Amino acid sequence: MKTLVIAALCCLAFLSNAKPKKEKWIQLFNGKNLKNWTVKIHHHEVGDNYGNTFRAEDGMIKVRYDQYDHFNERYGHLYFNKPFSNYILRLQYRFTGLWRNDAPIYTERNSGVMFHSQDPRTMPKEQDWPISVEMQFLGVLADGKPRPTGNMCSPGTDVVYQGRIDSRHCINSSSETYENERWITAELIVRGDSLVTHKINGKTVLEYSQPQIGGGVANRYNPALKLDGQLLKSGFIALQSEGQEIDFRNIEILDLSKQ
Template identity: 30%
Template sequence: MRNDCTGTSRGRAVSMALRVSIPLLAGLALGACADATAPTAPASNPGPAASLLPQTVWTPLFNGTNLSDWTTWLPARGTGSDPERYFQVENGALHVLNVPVTAQEREFGYLTTTTAHSDYRLRLQYRWGDKTFAPRAGQPRDAGVLYHVTGPDGIWPSAVEFQIMEGNTGDLWALNGVNLSTTARSGGDGDPAYDPFGEPLTTAFPAGSYKRVQRAVPLPENAGGWNDLEMIVSGDEAVQVVDGQVTARVTGLRGPDGSPLTSGRIALQAEGAEVYYRNIDLRPLAYTPPPAGATVLLGPDATGADAWQSRAGGPADWPVQGGVMTVNSTAVPGDAASSNDVRSAQAFGDVHLHLEFKVPVTREDLPEQDRGNSGVFLQGRYEVQILDSFGQPLDGRNDLGAVYGQTDATSNAALPAGTWQTYDLQFRAARWQGGQKTEDARVTVYLNGEKVQDDVPIGVSTLLGAPQAESDGPVVLQDHGSAVQFRNIWVAPPDSGS
């Protein structure tokens, strides 16, 4: 049964501010029947051959027992020879430079993975030992994590370095001709410092150069204990995080030959200081291409961009460039009807929806609901929230991963703003008989490869959503005043294994 709607939103007259201040009223306001004129997706769409379930897990990159899948490189020894045991495994940790201190200089080197990696999160813990060695004896202790290591080995190879150093942990180094783009301000020592609101900076370092981008802010270090590092490496972009604080964001990583730098080995430095590493884990990012038979709503090179309409049914006016669609916001605070939402031209029932999104970096002093706010509405009725919730407590049923106003995510799987994130939504539409609803809609939500909603019922339409009805409905992407970006959006029949 379809509603007799015109495509204009009755519920959009509800203040956008109301949505933030009283989320428990979600579903009590009636929204537009955006599905009233949308054609139903073809029933003949074949299902994918493989499982759509995107769940990823943290996998040890270092097993805590031996150096399997790693190898050493030292200038005087080359690959795989470490007779003085610069790199040892002790009590589940990697112990670097547990060797006697002498007047002799200890050569620099590194322990590197034997395979290259791309599109991943890497986390680890480090703590300092007591020893320092010539030529850095008595100087601030220094080490680092190298990623996107390519080309010949050497001191140092072409790579990006996540600096670990007393007083400078979180700096980023572009090694041996690597170049990048970021935003920065003038920092100490003449080097730029990452600033999310600084001036655009695109480097043009020559081969053989070693250049630093200083961390965003000074950070305290647990000098005698363990410190947490994480990096998110996505294509030619990277974000570095120290103890939950973003210290650097870069895009447009390029190798010495100017080609995009999107993969490479991972290495741990020995640079004149005793250091321990443990809990070195890697988790793939859940970037999933559309399977066979999927309906592509937005793909590379703007494939499917014409699959979107304005809320009123005309052409969508969100700009699309390089396969990325950006919210073209007309939202006025306090006037929900001003929102420039877009909707899919097709309507869907039971569905697996995959989309990737990037929330913009905003000032940390803003209220959370003003930071990267958007949402994806299933059937135009049920909103799964999009928000910058990195590092935030989940306590209001309105954070990233929430069914807005109804069910919080079970865990905070958010990545930092400015990073491509993923949603995979396994949706089962409400069931109806004789014009009466007999079963609630249900959804399973995977955020960045982690299941954060497990087949939860959705009893009512969420605030600003269209009223519940027996008809199928479109996918709606919300304009809530933030320039959120979207890419790689596709739908397929739901996977029975969710």
């Protein structure tokens, strides 16, 4: 009996001294250059960073249009070169002043991060949007009306929201409206083809499930890849460029499949 008591006390002492497992966040952006990232811009071949749209400066990834003559629907995306399935993506973004007024009106103070995206190398030159799901970022407009951020948009995809497939291209979150020029922290929690959670500044603002190929909006894709109804278990992560200047920083990921 004495031996059992001693063993139990030793076990408790070990557990009390055991350190919690440290989360291993991976920095996707090294703060210096676009190593491990690939650009795909509408009307251009994969790898062509037209007009130096995406650039690494001042410890940030910046989206800029100062070398453009016309926007010409040059919707762009910057893809991290490795796909992920189960993870938490965390980053900060802020809208800066310049919006190209020859871009569509809906692109003002509008950007986002795509996930479960197709590989950019599978996109034809004239494909405008990747088949993917988007965590959409919106900033306040001149009218000052409420405009939530951390929404869901679905180019070439569908999601299940409140128990059914929702046919809307975008579903608004419950977030506050945030002023421009302010850094906002966005978190995206992705559990393969099951639950997806959006957080803004630490607050859950939207949840949905079963991301899958379907819907519209994406155009001139390879039809062999548009298998409507196919659940999306994994894919690439991409930062968006669609006419509005924006900065991204502190882009990191926690791979939940290894925990």
